[in-house]
Amino acid sequence: NAGVTQTPKFRVLKTGQSMTLLCAQDMNHEYMYWYRQDPGMGLRLIHYSVGEGTTAKGEVPDGYNVSRLKKQNFLLGLESAAPSQTSVYFCASTIAGLHTGELFFGEGSRLTVL
């Protein structure tokens, strides 16, 4: 059972380039989340989705876009990368909201923007 899988795990971009991070879960979870973690800080929520075809902004959404075209996948896009987006990105999912069960995290994707 793979759980929550993130690709790629590492990426280096130049300022202004675009890229997409893919999160896939095989647990039939409704809710999915994208967080970023910066050195010495906790995780901050970028965007989340409560079901296929829906997305919502989190705490730090600027500079990012997301899509949830399929229930099992949640994509995080950077249209024009900036050095301030250098971070480790974590995807997470839960059955149907935090009140229904545990939050499962992926292994993280380390992004460096030069």
Place this chain on the structure above:
Amino acid sequence: ELKVEQNPLFLSMQEGKNYTIYCNYSTTSDRLYWYRQDPGKSLESLFVLLSNGAVKQEGRLMASLDTKARLSTLHITAAVHDLSATYFCAVDYNAGNMLTFGGGTRLMVKP
């Protein structure tokens, strides 16, 4: 805006000693989570505290929640080196849709 603060941010302790990590949060919530993160790894769920007065224990770690004081504690008993990690608390916000994390406590247990 919900704020979650942990202290201390860094803790170096000897094996065999006891210590407590504190997590304060600024608005009403009945659900609090503790996670462990090893360097370069993902987050591992330790405890979910669901009501005022909740206490959970696993091995040398014990977590408690006081919703009236908006305070949770993670108590470490007779620390061992394997407990070295960064510990995060997180509070449920927006009716089960979002977690707000504290800044983390980096714990180093020395032999």
